[in-house]
Amino acid sequence: MKVEGEHLFKGTPQQVWELFRDTDVMAAALPGTQKMELVEDRKYQAVMQVRVGPVSGEFSGELMLSNEDYPRSYSMSVEGRGKPGFLKGVGDVVLAEQAEGQTLMGYSGEVQIGGRLASVGQRLIDTVSKSIISQAFEILDRALAERKDAAGEGREAPIASASQGDYVAAVARDLLTASWVKWVLGALGLIIIAVILVIALL
Amino acid sequence: MIYKIIGKRVKRVEDPRLLTGGALFVDDVNLPEMLHAAFLRSDYAHARIKSIDTSQAAALPGVVGVFTAEDMGEDWEPGPPLVSPPPTLENVTFHSRRQVPLVKDKIRHAGEIIAVVVAESRYIAEDAVEEIQIDYEPLPAVVNLEKSLQPDSPLVHDDLDSNLAAHLVQKKGDYESAREEAELIIKRRFHLDRGAAAAMENRGLVVDWNAKDQHLMVWDATQSPIPIRNGMAARLGLRTHQVRVVAPFVGGGFGPKIMMFYAEEMVLPWLTMKLNRPVKWIEDRRENFYATTQEREQIQEVEMALSKEGRILGIKQSIIHDTGAYNPYGLTTPLNTQSHSMGGYDVKNYESELTVVFTNKTIVTPVRGAGRPQGIFVVERLLDIASRELGIDGRDLRRLNFIDPDDFPYHHQIIDQAFTELVFDSGNYLPVYKKALETIGYDRFLQEEQPRLRKEGRHVGIGVVPFIETTGVGPYEGARVAIEPSGKVSAATGVGTQGQGHMTSFAQIIAEALSVDVEDVSMVTGDTAEIHWGTGTFASRGAVVAGNAVLAAAQDVRQKVLTLASKILETPEEELELDGGLVRVADIPEQSISLGELAVLANPFRGAVEPGTEPGLESTKYFGPAYGATAFGVHALILEVDPETMMIKFLKYVTVEDCGTMLNPLIVEGQIHGGVSMGIGNSYYEKLHFDDNGQLLNASLADYLLPTSAEMPPIEVIHLNTPAPNNALGTKGVGEAGAIPVPAAFIQALENALAEYELEILETPLSPNRLFELLHKQEENQ
Numbered sequence: 003m004k005v006e007g008e009h010l011f012k013g014t015p016q017q018v019w020e021l022f023r024d025t026d027v028m029a030a031a032l033p034g035t036q037k038m039e040l041v042e043d044r045k046y047q048a049v050m051q052v053r054v055g056p057v058s059g060e061f062s063g064e065l066m067l068s069n070e071d072y073p074r075s076y077s078m079s080v081e082g083r084g085k086p087g088f089l090k091g092v093g094d095v096v097l098a099e100q101a102e103g104q105t106l107m108g109y110s111g112e113v114q115i116g117g118r119l120a121s122v123g124q125r126l127i128d129t130v131s132k133s134i135i136s137q138a139f140e141i142l143d144r145a146l147a148e149r150k151d152a153a154g155e156g157r158e159a160p161i162a163s164a165s166q167g168d169y170v171a172a173v174a175r176d177l178l179t180a181s182w183v184k185w186v187l188g189a190l191g192l193i194i195i196a197v198i199l200v201i202a203l204l
Numbered sequence: 205m206i207y208k209i210i211g212k213r214v215k216r217v218e219d220p221r222l223l224t225g226g227a228l229f230v231d232d233v234n235l236p237e238m239l240h241a242a243f244l245r246s247d248y249a250h251a252r253i254k255s256i257d258t259s260q261a262a263a264l265p266g267v268v269g270v271f272t273a274e275d276m277g278e279d280w281e282p283g284p285p286l287v288s289p290p291p292t293l294e295n296v297t298f299h300s301r302r303q304v305p306l307v308k309d310k311i312r313h314a315g316e317i318i319a320v321v322v323a324e325s326r327y328i329a330e331d332a333v334e335e336i337q338i339d340y341e342p343l344p345a346v347v348n349l350e351k352s353l354q355p356d357s358p359l360v361h362d363d364l365d366s367n368l369a370a371h372l373v374q375k376k377g378d379y380e381s382a383r384e385e386a387e388l389i390i391k392r393r394f395h396l397d398r399g400a401a402a403a404m405e406n407r408g409l410v411v412d413w414n415a416k417d418q419h420l421m422v423w424d425a426t427q428s429p430i431p432i433r434n435g436m437a438a439r440l441g442l443r444t445h446q447v448r449v450v451a452p453f454v455g456g457g458f459g460p461k462i463m464m465f466y467a468e469e470m471v472l473p474w475l476t477m478k479l480n481r482p483v484k485w486i487e488d489r490r491e492n493f494y495a496t497t498q499e500r501e502q503i504q505e506v507e508m509a510l511s512k513e514g515r516i517l518g519i520k521q522s523i524i525h526d527t528g529a530y531n532p533y534g535l536t537t538p539l540n541t542q543s544h545s546m547g548g549y550d551v552k553n554y555e556s557e558l559t560v561v562f563t564n565k566t567i568v569t570p571v572r573g574a575g576r577p578q579g580i581f582v583v584e585r586l587l588d589i590a591s592r593e594l595g596i597d598g599r600d601l602r603r604l605n606f607i608d609p610d611d612f613p614y615h616h617q618i619i620d621q622a623f624t625e626l627v628f629d630s631g632n633y634l635p636v637y638k639k640a641l642e643t644i645g646y647d648r649f650l651q652e653e654q655p656r657l658r659k660e661g662r663h664v665g666i667g668v669v670p671f672i673e674t675t676g677v678g679p680y681e682g683a684r685v686a687i688e689p690s691g692k693v694s695a696a697t698g699v700g701t702q703g704q705g706h707m708t709s710f711a712q713i714i715a716e717a718l719s720v721d722v723e724d725v726s727m728v729t730g731d732t733a734e735i736h737w738g739t740g741t742f743a744s745r746g747a748v749v750a751g752n753a754v755l756a757a758a759q760d761v762r763q764k765v766l767t768l769a770s771k772i773l774e775t776p777e778e779e780l781e782l783d784g785g786l787v788r789v790a791d792i793p794e795q796s797i798s799l800g801e802l803a804v805l806a807n808p809f810r811g812a813v814e815p816g817t818e819p820g821l822e823s824t825k826y827f828g829p830a831y832g833a834t835a836f837g838v839h840a841l842i843l844e845v846d847p848e849t850m851m852i853k854f855l856k857y858v859t860v861e862d863c864g865t866m867l868n869p870l871i872v873e874g875q876i877h878g879g880v881s882m883g884i885g886n887s888y889y890e891k892l893h894f895d896d897n898g899q900l901l902n903a904s905l906a907d908y909l910l911p912t913s914a915e916m917p918p919i920e921v922i923h924l925n926t927p928a929p930n931n932a933l934g935t936k937g938v939g940e941a942g943a944i945p946v947p948a949a950f951i952q953a954l955e956n957a958l959a960e961y962e963l964e965i966l967e968t969p970l971s972p973n974r975l976f977e978l979l980h981k982q983e984e985n986q
Contacts, residue, residue, distance in 0.1 A: 085334045090342075120901055121903030
């Protein structure tokens with residue numbers, strides 16, 4: 003599966019770069035994240051638990067960064083495994099400075115998935131990943147604004163975490179337009195886990 | 205022969221039970237103290253197992269045990285080679301690699317079993333499966349058939365030099381000389397893809413070892429209970445009489461349920477003996493997509509040489525056939541492809557190279573059609589192309605090339621799936637073809653309807669495709685028929701029933717022979733306690749092989765009835781007649797005796813039975829043909845396609861069938877209806893999508909599209925009869941027939957409906973999506 007897109011951040015490439023290195027912020031942006039930590043240089047570990055409807059599963063994964071060109075670009079690879087299957091991906095992120103202190107983040111990647119995620123979740127992945135990505139960016143935008151404000155006021159920024167409920171609502175909103183919504187409810191949980199790791203990758 | 209009951213449209217006697225929920229299926233078996241099994245299956249298509257940790261799973265309350273290959277110890281062994289390669293062919297390469305009960309070291313397809321959990325309920329067992337920790341080393345997967353043979357391809361079986369599973373060449377005549385004489389040579393590359401059998405009932409097993417009785421009871425949704433019994437006994441070190449296998453009502457077989465042994469069939473009997481408790485496992489739908497065998501992927505390059513008049517001078521073929529991760533079923537499927545690649549045509553020169561490859565995909569064994577649709581597809585597609593290139597009507601091409609009725613038995617000089625020479629026993633193809641063209645209204649459609657509808661902007665097309673089906677092969681089947689003291693008849697045969705109506709059609713044979721009512725015959729199929737010998741339900745052979753064994757046993761019982769009645773009624777046998785459960789003297793109808801009374805007299809409680817006679821009115825007989833019976837048929841259809849949405853609608857569907865003597869036309873028609881629906885699936889809906897990593901991407905019935913009643917056309921079924929000369933009933937098989945020609949006929953009609961696009965479709969199954977791609981590619985080319 004190919005993942006690609008872009009997002010405009012209201013901050014400089016340096017600020018965005020730092021934001022993405024903050025494991026607490028990343029964990030907050032991704033619902034169900036139980037743990038996300040830097041285990042060694044440029045290597046992160048994450049454990050995520052997601053429960054939607056009748057489906058639940060724990061995923062543990064590892065994220066490696068490489069080819070860092072601060073603050074312009076980096077590459078990453080991710081490998082995750084859990085009860086609903088496995089995931090393996092590579093991707094590139096490019097941060098391009100824009101006018102008025104903004105940054106256009108471009109991302110592209112190739113993700114392999116397997117197990118129940120692939121066999122049952124295939125058709126929903128695109129839709130659900132879009133929901134999750136847009137929701138994660140909302141939180142990251144807020145976090146970035148908080149950080150800028152806090153830095154201006156000389157205090158520490160609070161972390162705005164997404165609740166499981168926010169997340170479910172966001173996905174449901176994006177899916178409700180589709181007629182196969184009943185089916186979705188069963189399969190949703192599986193895909194979410196994949197998509198979360200895709201996001202973790204980005 | 206004029207029959208009173210055989211050939212009548214008798215309603216199926218099993219249907220009231222089936223329709224009211226009164227029939228026993230494996231999942232209906234619930235025993236006291238019964239445990240439930242769930243399997244941990246690999247998510248990876250190709251990976252090495254570095255370690256397995258079952259401790260957390262085993263610690264869950266309600267879990268009785270978690271077992272891996274290591275736990276099986278000496279009892280671990282791969283399944284048996286079910287069908288070896290033909291010993292009669294020279295220069296055959298065949299590497300036998302069989303499925304294993306639990307994977308020891310390397311996973312070879314997604315869904316392969318690594319561990320089994322046995323628990324007090326299936327819920328607990330499934331939860332525990334999720335707690336098993338496996339450390340995998342993922343390996344690149346072998347998926348693409350052609351890439352599998354490249355020198356740098358990963359290997360499915362590390363001990364082999366390549367992924368080549370088998371190789372052979374079959375030759376008839378001299379293709380190269382034929383080629384030199386040819387006016388036209390057509391060569392095309394075809395891709396035929398995988399589908400699922402998708403039986404309504406998934407697989408399932410209940411096993412119960414009774415240590416006090418030293419007896420293993422097995423309920424198995426199998427097509428082949430007797431070989432399962434024999435194999436289980438051998439694997440477990442038991443005598444065959446210590447194992448009873450019952451295949452009760454089975455909700456569809458279609459081939460995969462004859463695969464022996466599935467891993468589950470190896471593991472469950474071992475578990476019940478180890479745990480001394482009954483164990484149940486019912487396959488879920490996702491398991492069915494991964495773990496139940498599949499079929500049809502082949503890449504073929506086929507060349508046809510034709511004369512100016514359109515006579516087929518020869519066919520040269522190269523087949524790459526996907527066998528999946530293992531090849532327990534030998535070469536049955538691709539040999540069938542070869543047997544059907546000349547269709548019903550008189551082809552004097554044929555050369556076919558078969559290359560079978562291992563891939564990291566689910567095991568391939570026959571699925572209804574079993575290699576035959578692929579053969580019919582390539583020969584019929586090539587004739588359609590030849591018709592365009594030679595400017596000869598496709599109908600004339602076919603009529604010119606049909607095997608002449610005087611040429612039967614027609615010797616093909618190649619080996620078929622039964623390892624004997626491919627011989628077509630009988631047939632008369634032209635009248636069947638003519639009948640199909642008339643019934644569909646071919647000329648009127650082309651001259652009137654199609655132009656009229658075209659003017660309205662509608663895309664309608666016609667397709668008519670003849671086909672053969674080799675059926676009724678050996679080795680043998682048996683039947684036991686007995687008259688009980690009640691006067692009713694009990695009978696059994698070793699073939700299992702998965703919806704074929706055996707309990708009715710076999711009962712009709714017995715009712716005919718003994719002049720009793722069909723309702724008075726009770727037929728048991730698929731219970732090893734009822735008959736000791738048999739092979740199974742496959743290759744469209746029930747009506748031929750088991751049917752003729754039933755006839756032989758019933759006729760023998762009739763003779764016993766006459767012999768005994770002659771003595772008692774003091775009348776010569778020739779003057780006796782059987783009617784309505786009585787034997788009477790033809791001239792003096794009041795002098796009679798009932799079959800029940802005779803059955804009592806045949807089993808005296810005192811006195812002496814005469815030397816050389818047997819007690820009872822009972823007989824067991826076997827039938828095994830030297831070679832099979834070859835059926836013939838034609839499918840003709842008219843369809844409409846919307847080139848905007850790519851949706852298809854069938855406007856008319858006609859089949860004309862010559863399956864020899866019909867035991868029951870209602871049942872024959874049911875078989876054809878079911879076959880056509882499978883063929884429609886194979887044409888336009890059903891395709892298993894594997895990605896480059898060997899992951900199946902549509903393993904649910906939401907994503908894998910089966911045709912429903914909404915997609916099914918009304919089907920008109922017409923019968924003509926050329927009785928099979930080599931069996932007493934004259935029957936030929938029809939179980940797979942309905943599915944065989946559909947993709948070829950469908951695509952012929954589709955190309956006709958979209959004539960302005962000048963499509964040449966060389967693949968199946970299509971889908972609305974794929975047709976859209978093909979149309980748009982063609983528009984760009986134009």
